[in-house]
Amino acid sequence: MMTPTFDIRMPDLHGQLAVVTGANSGLGFGLTRRLAAAGAAVILAVRNAEKGRQAIQQLLAEYPQANLALELIDLANLQSVHSFAARLGAAGRPINILINNAGVMMPPRRYTTTDDFELQFGANHLGHFALTAWLLPLLRAAGSAHVTTMSSGVNHLGRIRFGDLQWQQGYSPALAYAQSKLANLLFATELDRRSRQQGWGIRSNAAHPGVTRTNLQRSGPSMGTGRSDEPLMMRFSKALPGIWQEVPQGCLPALFAATNPLAPGGAYYGPDGFGEMTGMPKLARLPRGANDPAVARQLWAISEQLTGARFPAND
Numbered sequence: 001m002m003t004p005t006f007d008i009r010m011p012d013l014h015g016q017l018a019v020v021t022g023a024n025s026g027l028g029f030g031l032t033r034r035l036a037a038a039g040a041a042v043i044l045a046v047r048n049a050e051k052g053r054q055a056i057q058q059l060l061a062e063y064p065q066a067n068l069a070l071e072l073i074d075l076a077n078l079q080s081v082h083s084f085a086a087r088l089g090a091a092g093r094p095i096n097i098l099i100n101n102a103g104v105m106m107p108p109r110r111y112t113t114t115d116d117f118e119l120q121f122g123a124n125h126l127g128h129f130a131l132t133a134w135l136l137p138l139l140r141a142a143g144s145a146h147v148t149t150m151s152s153g154v155n156h157l158g159r160i161r162f163g164d165l166q167w168q169q170g171y172s173p174a175l176a177y178a179q180s181k182l183a184n185l186l187f188a189t190e191l192d193r194r195s196r197q198q199g200w201g202i203r204s205n206a207a208h209p210g211v212t213r214t215n216l217q218r219s220g221p222s223m224g225t226g227r228s229d230e231p232l233m234m235r236f237s238k239a240l241p242g243i244w245q246e247v248p249q250g251c252l253p254a255l256f257a258a259t260n261p262l263a264p265g266g267a268y269y270g271p272d273g274f275g276e277m278t279g280m281p282k283l284a285r286l287p288r289g290a291n292d293p294a295v296a297r298q299l300w301a302i303s304e305q306l307t308g309a310r311f312p313a314n315d
Helices: 026-037 049-062 078-091 119-141 153-157 173-198 232-238 252-259 293-307
Strands: 017-021 041-046 067-072 097-100 145-150 202-207 268-271 281-283
Touching (some): 017 026, 017 119, 026 049, 026 067, 026 252, 067 078, 078 119, 097 119, 097 252, 119 173, 119 293, 145 252, 153 173, 173 268, 252 268, 252 281
Parallel strands (some): 017 041, 017 097, 145 202
Antiparallel strands (some): 268 281
């Protein structure tokens, strides 16, 4: 895999355990590669076992000493999320780094999860919300864990539609995706606020990858169509120089947020280039919809109700 044009210095992560969702491809694979290279033991939390095994083989070919494990999880199925967390809980090893990365992007029609949530809101937000709640004892046991949740610059277009979170009326692929990515950011900041308030010992922040080439731009919009090509506008923009970056560079904001001791909880990172499309990590511009703590608290309460995953109310 190519080395980014510019890079960040990684700390020594030997002795630490990281969990990365969607670790078999795209940004998740890039994040796993860097974490493993820095010495962390990494659990690849993936939906497809064969793709997960292929990812591990590829990583071991580059880093033979890498400490990697495969665990299956379907973030669009709360029973699968609970089973994943229960297996890790039974193993009992504290988790130092959790990167909530996996996602679904702009399917052309409204799909639902196993639990009957709109797919993007259900998998991107509710699945990761429940996962973090059910892994909380292992995160707290680490003493100083980092939780980094992947958002998207598209969150500037989002708003939390409390009257129709599941997009049962007027489904828009782009706006439903934007809502889910705004929800990711609101969750990350509210998790950090509650951690500080209640002494959970968890530093929670968020990141976005700018405009990075991954399989998401193809797999989401082509879902259920029998086609595998990207939308015309994406193909056109990729032909323009300087707009898109590759995965190793796109990983850096999340990597910095998850591993750098100077990256504070509650912060939000993205690339430093024009329009936050490419470049090195910097504090990103918050979308207007992320500035209301009352919205974050309301979303949190509804997410607990929908998932049945509850964080400690008071310690």
